[in-house]
Amino acid sequence: VFRVSTLAARAADRRGFSEADTETVEWAGLLHHHAIDFADAPGASKLLADLGLPGVPELDPLPERVHEVLRVYRGMARTADPFIAQTAILEESANLFDEQIENLPYEDATADEAIRELLLTGIVDPSFSEAVESFRVLSRQDLIECAKRLPVFPKAAMQALRMVRNPRSGLREIERAVASDSVLAGEMVQLANSGMFGTWHPVNSLAVALSRVGTEAAGKLIAAAAVRRSFISGNLHELWLHSAETADQAVFVAAEAGGLDLGEAYLAGLVHDVGRLAFQVSPAAVELRRWEEAGFPATYAEFLVSGTDHATIGAEILRIWRFPEELVQAVEHHHRPETTSSRLASVLYAAEDPAESLPSCARDHTASKRLDIEEIPRARSAS
Numbered sequence: 016v017f018r019v020s021t022l023a024a025r026a027a028d029r030r031g032f033s034e035a036d037t038e039t040v041e042w043a044g045l046l047h048h049h050a051i052d053f054a055d056a057p058g059a060s061k062l063l064a065d066l067g068l069p070g071v072p073e074l075d076p077l078p079e080r081v082h083e084v085l086r087v088y089r090g091m092a093r094t095a096d097p098f099i100a101q102t103a104i105l106e107e108s109a110n111l112f113d114e115q116i117e118n119l120p121y122e123d124a125t126a127d128e129a130i131r132e133l134l135l136t137g138i139v140d141p142s143f144s145e146a147v148e149s150f151r152v153l154s155r156q157d158l159i160e161c162a163k164r165l166p167v168f169p170k171a172a173m174q175a176l177r178m179v180r181n182p183r184s185g186l187r188e189i190e191r192a193v194a195s196d197s198v199l200a201g202e203m204v205q206l207a208n209s210g211m212f213g214t215w216h217p218v219n220s221l222a223v224a225l226s227r228v229g230t231e232a233a234g235k236l237i238a239a240a241a242v243r244r245s246f247i248s249g250n251l252h253e254l255w256l257h258s259a260e261t262a263d264q265a266v267f268v269a270a271e272a273g274g275l276d277l278g279e280a281y282l283a284g285l286v287h288d289v290g291r292l293a294f295q296v297s298p299a300a301v302e303l304r305r306w307e308e309a310g311f312p313a314t315y316a317e318f319l320v321s322g323t324d325h326a327t328i329g330a331e332i333l334r335i336w337r338f339p340e341e342l343v344q345a346v347e348h349h350h351r352p353e354t355t356s357s358r359l360a361s362v363l364y365a366a367e368d369p370a371e372s373l374p375s376c377a378r379d380h381t382a383s384k385r386l387d388i389e390e391i392p393r394a395r396s397a398s
């Protein structure tokens with residue numbers, strides 16, 4: 016209801032509705048799922064205010080115009096008033112739009128394809144379609160340009176990670192590979208001291224950092240140091256913490272599922288949301304936050320402002336960084352595990368914060384089947 020009401024109200028705003036009229040659209044949107052008697056019930060507007068609609072005065076009873084919109088919307092009445100008719104159409108269109116997005120886990124199409132198809136059918140009002148077009152302020156190309164300004168994943172890190180996977184490489188060789196990139200080496204020393212790797216005594220050189228964490232965790236330290244640079248550059252500390260947390264959870268899920276490289280799962284977890292960096296440093300960052308604050312999950316909000324999402328853009332970034340295709344695939348499908356056979360994508364889906372996309376039982380089911388586990392072990396619950 017929140018989403019439908021916000022979509023309809025923002026479309027109304029784009030169409031030049033007055034503030035009072037936009038508010039009517041918002042109220043009708045909030046009530047569109049309920050029976051008409053509910054809207055008529057005393058206290059309905061108090062409920063709207065309690066639902067947190069900003070600036071809603073406690074009006075009792077609800078303005079007659081809201082009732083009229085709802086009656087027309089439900090086909091219980093006709094109207095000669097163009098405002099009422101238009102508003103009912105906007106609500107209907109917003110509802111269809113939102114339903115189409117909700118149905119994506121059952122469709123074999125990207126959000127963009129599904130929405131284009133919906134708009135082509137003509138059941139969505141053209142004025143709503145135009146408004147949706149106007150929400151789109153960024154192109155995929157713009158996002159890739161933003162991504163190109165992010166610090167690149169260091170070559171030395173990629174080389175050192177390959178060595179970590181090779182049982183014949185020793186810590187000294189790994190150290191030499193890392194030392195060729197002094198920024199990376201410095202970052203590793205700093206991270207080793209951050210408490211993230213459980214080292215108690217201060218570490219002041221790369222050699223000590225590596226020997227302190229040991230070969231097994233060396234890969235994690237290298238990966239974390241390499242990725243953190245991109246996050247810190249955009250002042251995106253929260254996203255960094257989320258990535259580190261998801262990386263740990265990805266290792267947990269991958270170990271549970273079996274047959275997966277845990278080092279790879281960790282790296283995948285660290286970079287799974289790298290596409291969000293591009294969005295957050297883009298000119299659409301403020302607009303994106305507005306949608307998210309109105310209750311739209313990240314992937315939905317990203318779709319509204321750009322027609323794509325952070326998973327798709329993240330994969331593009333990893334291609335630019337020359338990541339192995341296996342990791343690229345996993346990141347690309349981490350919110351749509353049903354569209355790939357990659358098990359690593361399912362690991363990321365399971366490790367991911369569910370609040371980043373609309374909840375879906377179908378996707379949970381696919382991921383747990385791919386991973387051969389009973390149930391997705393969620394570290395966080397959807398908000």
Ligand SMILES: [Fe+2]
Nearest residue numbers: 287288367371
């Ligand atoms: Fe994500």
Ligand SMILES: [Fe+2]
Nearest residue numbers: 288367368371
């Ligand atoms: Fe995430």
